[in-house]
Amino acid sequence: MTMNLFNQFASPNNFGIPLILIAMVFPWITFLTPSNRWITNRVTSSQTWFLKTFSKQIFLPLNPTAHKWAFLLSALMLFLLGMNLMGLLPYTFTPTTQLSLNLGLATPLWLATVITGLRNQPTASLGHLLPEGSPSPLIPILIIIESISLLIRPLALGVRLTANLTAGHLLIQLISLATSAMLSSSIFISMLTFSTLVLLTLLEIAVAMIQAYVFVLLLSLYLQENT
Template sequence: MNLSLFDQFASPVLLGIPLVFVSLAAPLLLTPTPNNRWMNNRLTTLHTWFTQTFTKQIFAPLSPAGYKWALLLTSLMMLLLGLNLLGLLPYTFTPTTQLSMNLGLAVPLWLATVLIGLRNQFTASIGHFLPEGTPTPLIPILIVIETISLFIRPLALGVRLTANLTAGHLLIQLISTATLYLTFASPMVSLLTFITLLLLTILEIAVAMIQAYVFVLLLSLYLQENT
């Protein structure tokens, strides 16, 4: 039973070939692209409006030096949103439930923001480790705490995304299994669990969208501190 629960988090394989690259490319292939027509269809218009609104909201607090990250962070948001929602479809795989992939996205981007801060404003970046007016006996402790908090940021980014999606998928599978087993034993209880399953699915769709937004939002906040 435990193995069947966690099989959904294993990378699918066909003829010995991992299909994780196909699942990574699926959201990008399904994303509508603008064309040369005067009037776009509703899907393209909605996608363009969402992209522009998201970019304005994320980069409004940033200085002009951080606008160079607009294309990267917007593309990352669309990729994470597509991958998170992809896993809610039947017989699919969610790559963002893999901690290795989430850390592979979080660590390089976090490191890039730190290096940008050290290059452009070295004094201000170092000053974060020791706030002004700190009592002398607390200086070593604060430096250690700030250093730990700095290096734990990418771990928190990856673990937050992985834990939320993994917990939601496990709950959906547990409740769906209970609904199936109770169909013949107790139809009324099975109907209640099915309604719970529908509500949980709606909640998981919201979680998938919110977690993609939070991931990019935190990266933009790290960028704001270093630009």
């Protein structure tokens, strides 16, 4: 039973082709390319409005030097949002439930923010390792603690995204199994569990969008510290 529950998080293969690659490419197909026409359709207009609102929300508190990351972080937001929402459809696979993929996204981007800070403002970046006004006997301990908290950031980014999506998918599968099991014994209880399943699915849609936003938001905060 336990293995069956966690089998949904194993990367499927079909004819020797890992389907995780198709799941990662498919979200880009759903987003329309910009048009040079005066009047666009509703989907393109909504997509443009979303990107402008997201960019304004993320980069408003950042310095102008950090605005070069607008295209990268916007593309990352669309990529994560597409994969998270596509994974809620039946007979699909969610690549962001894989910790290796999330760490592969978080580690290079976090390292790029650190390198940017060390290149542009090395004194201020190294100054984050020691809070101002620290007692002299505590300086070595504080530097070690701050260094560990700095190095653990990409792990926290990847684990947060993986854990939230994995927990939601497990709850959906458990409640759906309970709904099908109760169908033969009690229609009323089965309808109650089904209504719970619908509400949980709506909550999981919100979690999928929020976690993609939080992932990019934390990267922008790391970038703000280093620019």
